[in-house]
Amino acid sequence: MEFLEVIHVSRSFGPVNALLEISFTVHRGELFGLIGPDGAGKTTLFRIVASLLLPDEGKVLLKGHDVAKDYKQVRRIIGYMPGRFSLYHDLTVEENLSFYATVFGTSLKESAAYVHRVYSPLIPFRKRLAGKLSGGMKQKLALSCALIHRPEFLVLDEPTTGVDAVSRKEFWEMLEELRDMGITILISTPYMDEAGLCDRVALIDKGKLLQTGSPSEIVRTFPAKLYVIRGENLYSLLGRLRKSPEVKYAFMFGREIHLVFRREPDDPARWLGPLTGTVDGTFSIDPLEPGMEDCFVELMGKKEPVDGEENV
Amino acid sequence: MRTILFLLQKEFLQIFRNRLMLPVIFVLPLVQLLILVHAATLEMKKIDLVVVNRDLSTWSGRLAQKFTASPFFRVQDAGNNQEAAQELLRKGQADMVMVIPAGFERNMMREGEESVQWLVDAINGTTAGLSYAYASAILADFHRELLQETGYSAGMDLPSGINVRERYWYNPKLNYKIFMIPGIMVLLVTIIGMFLSALNLVREKELGTIEQINVTPIRKYQFIIGKLIPFWVIALFDLSVGLTIGYFLFNMPILGSLPVLFAFASLYLMVILGLGLFISTMASNQQQVMFIGFFFIIVFILMSGIFTSTETMPAWARTVNIINPLAYFMRVIRMIILKGSGLTDIGREMIAIGIYAVLAMGLAVWRYRKVT
Numbered sequence: 001m002e003f004l005e006v007i008h009v010s011r012s013f014g015p016v017n018a019l020l021e022i023s024f025t026v027h028r029g030e031l032f033g034l035i036g037p038d039g040a041g042k043t044t045l046f047r048i049v050a051s052l053l054l055p056d057e058g059k060v061l062l063k064g065h066d067v068a069k070d071y072k073q074v075r076r077i078i079g080y081m082p083g084r085f086s087l088y089h090d091l092t093v094e095e096n097l098s099f100y101a102t103v104f105g106t107s108l109k110e111s112a113a114y115v116h117r118v119y120s121p122l123i124p125f126r127k128r129l130a131g132k133l134s135g136g137m138k139q140k141l142a143l144s145c146a147l148i149h150r151p152e153f154l155v156l157d158e159p160t161t162g163v164d165a166v167s168r169k170e171f172w173e174m175l176e177e178l179r180d181m182g183i184t185i186l187i188s189t190p191y192m193d194e195a196g197l198c199d200r201v202a203l204i205d206k207g208k209l210l211q212t213g214s215p216s217e218i219v220r221t222f223p224a225k226l227y228v229i230r231g232e233n234l235y236s237l238l239g240r241l242r243k244s245p246e247v248k249y250a251f252m253f254g255r256e257i258h259l260v261f262r263r264e265p266d267d268p269a270r271w272l273g274p275l276t277g278t279v280d281g282t283f284s285i286d287p288l289e290p291g292m293e294d295c296f297v298e299l300m301g302k303k304e305p306v307d308g309e310e311n312v
Numbered sequence: 313m314r315t316i317l318f319l320l321q322k323e324f325l326q327i328f329r330n331r332l333m334l335p336v337i338f339v340l341p342l343v344q345l346l347i348l349v350h351a352a353t354l355e356m357k358k359i360d361l362v363v364v365n366r367d368l369s370t371w372s373g374r375l376a377q378k379f380t381a382s383p384f385f386r387v388q389d390a391g392n393n394q395e396a397a398q399e400l401l402r403k404g405q406a407d408m409v410m411v412i413p414a415g416f417e418r419n420m421m422r423e424g425e426e427s428v429q430w431l432v433d434a435i436n437g438t439t440a441g442l443s444y445a446y447a448s449a450i451l452a453d454f455h456r457e458l459l460q461e462t463g464y465s466a467g468m469d470l471p472s473g474i475n476v477r478e479r480y481w482y483n484p485k486l487n488y489k490i491f492m493i494p495g496i497m498v499l500l501v502t503i504i505g506m507f508l509s510a511l512n513l514v515r516e517k518e519l520g521t522i523e524q525i526n527v528t529p530i531r532k533y534q535f536i537i538g539k540l541i542p543f544w545v546i547a548l549f550d551l552s553v554g555l556t557i558g559y560f561l562f563n564m565p566i567l568g569s570l571p572v573l574f575a576f577a578s579l580y581l582m583v584i585l586g587l588g589l590f591i592s593t594m595a596s597n598q599q600q601v602m603f604i605g606f607f608f609i610i611v612f613i614l615m616s617g618i619f620t621s622t623e624t625m626p627a628w629a630r631t632v633n634i635i636n637p638l639a640y641f642m643r644v645i646r647m648i649i650l651k652g653s654g655l656t657d658i659g660r661e662m663i664a665i666g667i668y669a670v671l672a673m674g675l676a677v678w679r680y681r682k683v684t
Contacts, residue, residue: 050527072529080527086520090326102318103528145524 001064003028003184004049004153009058011044018044019055020207026186026200031179033198034188035292041207042188043083046157049186050080062153076104079151083158085138089131093122093141096130097148104149111148117177119144136167143174154178156187160194172197192293203296210299215292222290222298224248227268229257231276231283240275251297258294259285315530319538323512327542336508341500341550345557348496349489359443361385362397362406369417371458375428376412378454384446401433408432408443420458482650490564494645495618497554501547502638505581506609509543509588510601518597532681540585547581548574567652576644576658579665583637586672593679612638640665 004026011019018041026032034042047053049060051071060067067074087096094108097119101107108115118140125133130141139159146154156175160168172194179185179199187198195201196215203210203218211218229237229250234257241250241259248262265271268285276283290298327333363376380387388406390397400406411429419426430447434440480486516522525535551574558564587608595601615629616622616638622630633639640661647653655662 052523052526075527075529078527080524082520082523084520084523086522086524088322088326088521089519090329091322095322095325099318099322100524100528103315103530105529 002026002061003030003063004186005061006045006049007058007061009045009048009055009060011048011053011055011057017207019048022058022204022207022209024202024209024212026184028184029179029182031175031185031187031197031199033195033201034186034204035190035192035195035201035296036188036204037190039206040204042204043157044207045204046080046155046186046188050078050155051075052080076149077151078153078155079146079149080155081142081146081157081159083161085142087130087138087142087145090129092127092129093133094126096141097144100145101148106149108148111150114150114181115144115147118147118174135163136170139163139167139171140174143171147178152183154183154185154187156185158188158190160189160191168194192291192296195292201292203299205296205300210296218295219290219292222295224260224298225264226288226290226294227259227261227285228253228288229259229272229283229285230255232281237276237283244275246271249297249301253293258288258297260298315534316538316541319530319534320541323538323542327546333508337504337546337550338553340504341497341553342557344496344500345493345554346561349492349562356384356439356442356446358386359384359446360388360405360407361447362388362390362400362409364390364392364394364397364409364411366392366394366414367412367416368392371417371420372412375416375451375454376410378450379410379447382446382450398431401431404433406433407439408447410447421462489562490650491646492618493554493558493562493564494649495616495642497551497558498616498638498641498645499613499618500554501551501577501581501641502584502609502612504550505543505547505584506588506591507601507605508546509540509585510591510595510605511598512543513539513589513592514595514598514601517592533677536589536677536680540589543588544578544581544585547584548577551577564649566649568648569654572655572658573645573648576641576648576662576665579662579669580637580641582669583665583672586669586674586676587637589676589680590672593676612636615639616642618642634664635668637665637668640668 002025006022006024009019009022010017022041022045034045036042044053048055049062049067051067051074054068062074062077065073065077088099091099097115098108101111122137122140122144125137130138133141143156143159146156160171163171175185175187176197189195198215200212200214201218202212211221213221229241231237234252234255238250238252238257241247241257246261246263246265248260250257250259261268272283272285327337361379363379365372365376376387376389379385388400390400390409394409394411397406397409397411401409409429409431411431413427413429416426416428428451430444432440432444483490516525555566555570559566588605591601591604591608595604615625615633615636617625617633618638622633622639622643625633644653644658644661647658651657
């Protein structure tokens with residue numbers, strides 16, 4: 001029996017299909033990431049998994065329990081952290097935590113070992129109102145509250161959105177420690193760079209699942225050869241590249257252009273030369289190991305038949 | 313049960329920590345009673361009266377004098393210039409103008425009757441009517457005096473045969489405040505119960521905390537009970553404060569039994585809290601609560617009989633009042649406090665509000681379950 005099984009789950013809101021035939025499994029003890037841009041359907045899926053929303057079709061099994069029917073057992077197994085900070089602003093750190101503890105019939109003392117790693121940085125601020133905490137601390141408090149009843153399964157909806165880089169890194173370190181304690185974690189994020197930190201990921205866009213696998217698997221299955229172009233005035237160049245018949249697609253990636261050929265030229269550097277003709281500056285083109293975002297772009301292109309010229 | 317206790321503990325902690333909520337709970341009853349009771353009065357004092365005296369006789373002078381002597385009127389003399397008097401009325405500096413025609417005394421002597429013209433600013437129909445009633449009473453009094461002096465009364469067709477002696481029951485001095493205090497307490501309890509509960513519930517929705525609560529083993533009924541009990545307690549507390557102020561500050565008699573009053577208030581609050589919960593299921597933020605709440609409450613208040621008697625309302629309005637919880641409480645609280653009515657006198661209202669409580673709560677809980 002798999003730890004979590006999502007089986008053909010569909011859900012629509014009026015005419016909008018938020019989720020279409022989503023299926024994947026999460027193994028016990030895994031840190032599983034759901035990666036996708038805003039509006040991909042991540043929150044809807046998480047609310048279904050957390051038994052807060054019923055799917056139109058399909059079902060979700062957690063340790064064999066149907067989350068829609070056995071929601072009482074399921075809620076004891078799950079620790080859910082919604083995307084928005086949703087603790088009581090007008091209660092202190094300590095009051096929030098002990099409220100959730102008592103509601104679950106436990107206490108801060110009993111769960112101390114469980115939440116200690118996450119909660120200990122907050123101890124100096126335990127008398128502070130939750131609404132007055134910084135973003136990173138709010139997030140730690142929310143995670144502590146999600147852990148207070150010693151769940152086997154953590155469902156974290158975009159916990160790192162809007163959090164500074166240092167806190168994000170720290171947060172992921174914490175998640176790895178929690179996983180090593182034996183907690184299975186399902187996390188969603190719009191940041192591709194965080195995908196590499198997961199054991200396995202599922203890529204999702206517009207309510208459809210694009211691919212599932214470990215980050216290295218996904219990167220390995222990248223079907224084409226990827227090139228990177230570096231230089232100045234890249235925006236002017238991008239337009240020309242997209243018009244070129246050899247180019248399958250090209251897109252800005254930070255301060256670089258990532259490019260996949262439709263017909264690969266023998267010498268890409270020589271091929272690039274004439275195209276850069278009237279654009280100022282020097283350019284270099286080199287092969288590149290694809291990252292998660294490149295895979296995502298490739299997969300999105302596959303699902304969405306757009307006209308070749310303006311692809312991506 | 314334990315869960316509900318924890319919820320209550322959390323709820324009270326939040327209420328007492330809220331800097332805005334505390335004044336609402338403790339100051340609102342004081343302000344409402346102290347200000348509204350004095351302000352919302354129908355007793356008329358200092359009606360601005362302009363006298364145009366075209367007769368300049370002894371009798372016309374005495375008539376004007378009679379108004380000057382009355383505490384209800386503040387008299388200005390416009391000589392015999394009616395234009396000037398009407399100008400004052402137009403400017404809003406006068407409420408009424410009395411024109412005593414030339415030949416007033418002579419005609420009174422000779423014919424035993426004469427007309428006096430009244431011009432009344434009737435923007436507010438109620439005040440105009442009342443002012444005119446006061447004025448008529450003074451005129452009638454004056455007329456009686458004249459008749460007695462002139463001896464005209466000897467056996468003629470005079471209305472002096474019937475002597476009216478009135479006694480006002482339940483409010484012997486016609487003290488308007490004593491009539492108003494119970495009414496204002498009804499408003500107070502209603503506003504506290506309906507708005508605070510609805511606002512509080514919808515705030516959980518607005519902040520998203522309801523999401524976190526929903527994944528805990530807290531059951532919906534526990535959550536609702538935990539939310540409604542605090543406001544039930546607070547509203548009853550405010551009712552006690554109101555009664556205390558009324559009793560000690562305004563010398564309002566409390567003739568009926570307090571336990572009966574509180575029993576009725578408790579049931580009534582179930583209706584109001586149910587409505588509050590119902591509103592919160594319709595609204596997704598606090599602004600919407602305010603708007604929906606105001607819609608209900610303004611209609612309910614104006615039809616409840618706080619100022620005007622419900623019995624004089626048209627038939628359709630009395631029918632509508634069957635679903636107006638305020639109308640029941642407004643009637644019952646006055647019956648208990650001012651009239652000393654007991655359980656048997658208010659039995660019908662008690663049963664009606666009990667049914668209403670079950671319906672309102674049932675509907676609200678049903679909708680709440682459906683929505684979330």
